[in-house]
Amino acid sequence: ETVLTQSPGTLSLSPGERATLSCRASQSVSSTYLAWYQQKPGQAPRLLIYGASSRATGIPDRFSGGGSGTDFTLTISRLEPEDFAVYYCQQFGSSLVTFGQGTKLEIK
Amino acid sequence: EVQVVESGGGLVQPGGSLRLSCAASEFTVSSNYMSWVRQAPGKGLEWVSVIYSGGSTYYADSVKGRFTISRDNSKNTLYLQMNSLRAEDTAVYFCARVVRGGYYYMDVWGKGTTVTVS
Numbered sequence: 001e002t003v004l005t006q007s008p009g010t011l012s013l014s015p016g017e018r019a020t021l022s023c024r025a026s027q028s029v030s031s032t033y034l035a036w037y038q039q040k041p042g043q044a045p046r047l048l049i050y051g052a053s054s055r056a057t058g059i060p061d062r063f064s065g066g067g068s069g070t071d072f073t074l075t076i077s078r079l080e081p082e083d084f085a086v087y088y089c090q091q092f093g094s095s096l097v098t099f100g101q102g103t104k105l106e107i108k
Numbered sequence: 109e110v111q112v113v114e115s116g117g118g119l120v121q122p123g124g125s126l127r128l129s130c131a132a133s134e135f136t137v138s139s140n141y142m143s144w145v146r147q148a149p150g151k152g153l154e155w156v157s158v159i160y161s162g163g164s165t166y167y168a169d170s171v172k173g174r175f176t177i178s179r180d181n182s183k184n185t186l187y188l189q190m191n192s193l194r195a196e197d198t199a200v201y202f203c204a205r206v207v208r209g210g211y212y213y214m215d216v217w218g219k220g221t222t223v224t225v226s
Contacts, residue, residue, distance in 0.1 A: 001169075032210055032212070033211065033212045035211075035212070035213035037153075037214075039153075043219075044202055044217040044218060044219055044220060045145075045153060045214075045217055047213060047214060047217075050207070050211050050213035050215075051211050051213075056213075056215065086152075088152065088153050090153075090155075090213070090214075092212035095158075095166045096155070096168070097143070097155040097212070098155060099145075099152060099153040099154065099155060100152070101152045102152045102153070
């Protein structure tokens, strides 16, 4: 099973700042099988990024994804108030899916 | 509108059973991969199971042998039969549509249904 480790656990930033979230895999992951989700309290997860770098429909261009192999990143170029939430990475391999433990992005 | 709506959650005693349902609108369950994902109180997301369009099924080790994923094509509905429930199965259970075809991601999510084992 591929373990995804996200860092930091909590990120405290102010609106307008740049956020960089990390997702590290215990073994190589195909970029096409790496996705990112945003979840706000009491809500379902929302797809942000698929294929490591492709934005989902309706996702603002301040969100971008990158990386390959075992290291992936989600970047939010200029934080808006609505961006403060928990972010999860997800991978697929050998017919199984795993999620990272999440990064909480909070207002500083 | 493309959506899924879960139901069937509730309070059940340890060792008991429960069946969750996920009704889909504006797309065909049997033509897609469909998955269940859960979230224990205050915890992160945990993948539970998937059923492929061809009928193959896969499970997380934590539920293998106790949970069964299935679908009813006539009702356009996905199910999760949960047996031998444990306290650690307490969670919100989300149903999600999986997009394949060179990628693997979940693009449509329900609001979830809460299962409490106590």
